[in-house]
Amino acid sequence: MTTINEIAPDLFRLSIYVPDFDMQFNHFLVRDEEPLLVHAGLRAMFPALREAVASLIDPAKLRHIAWSHFESDECGALNDWLQLAGQAQGVCTLVGKLVNVDDFSIRPARGMTSEDALSTGKYRYRFYRTPHIPHGWDAGVLFEETRKTLFCSDLFHHFGDVPPLTSSDLIEPTRNAIQRMQQGPLAGYMPYTRHTEGVLRSLAALKPKTLAVMHGSSYSGHGDRLLTDLAGVIKENYDQAEPNAAPNGGSATPVGNSEVTEGPPSVS
Ligand SMILES: [Fe+2]
Ligand SMILES: [Fe+2]
DSSP: OEEEEEEETTEEEEEEEEGGGTEEEEEEEEOSSSOEEEOOOOGGGHHHHHHHHHTTSOGGGOOEEEOSSSSHHHHTTHHHHHHHOTTOEEEEEHHHIIIIIHHHSSSOOEEEOTTOOEEOSSOEEEEEEOTTSSSSTTOEEEEETTTTEEEEETTTOOOSSOOSEESSOOHHHHHHHHHHHHTSTTOOOSOOOTTHHHHHHHHHTTOOSEEEESSSOEEESOHHHHHHHHHHHHHHHHSSOOTTSSHHHHOBOOTTOOOOBOSOOOOO
């Protein structure tokens, strides 16, 4: 079942909760002259999501389908949407277009740099490249400049079937989720590099009023403060050796070499 909420004017959150993962998968529809969907979603979710979109607009009239980085929950159903909406185009970073999408997709995507602007009518967007944040060389975040909405992808990911929108702190649930992820098979969700803090601070400088979060509640308020605090949480949890990156508690045996390398494994 898809839960639909208008979390800001013309901005609809289409949320599917998956109990097995204790996680929401959120997709955002901007209702404008040229409707835009952020996150094409998993292929398995396409029928439910198409029905949810159809309750708001004619899905055949979708014009733009955007995502952050090449992963199934971000753009798995891209081709289903492109087949349904003949005028729709994928929108991602230029790296995403060149490295992944144009080979996968039935029509070429629009690869944006921060110099490009996209207009859907009333609303105007830029795509900021954020390599490896949350993860993936091609990662970026879409920012809607008129109402100052930042589409955060996996940043601020937290668990639970939580309310659509909050104005209280997302930092604590995010910290808990990061720590929970680090204990399981999906550890290493986000790398920490010397660029991480600077990128998050540059997103904070945009002073977003709405943070549209892919997994968990969206946020309304001082997005700059949350992004600055998030930089600290990411550093505190990921700027250290990876707990589950190699067998035997951090020792790696190179393939074809009998020598055992001690010490922290490298994370690629
Ligand atoms: Fe992701
Ligand atoms: Fe995601």
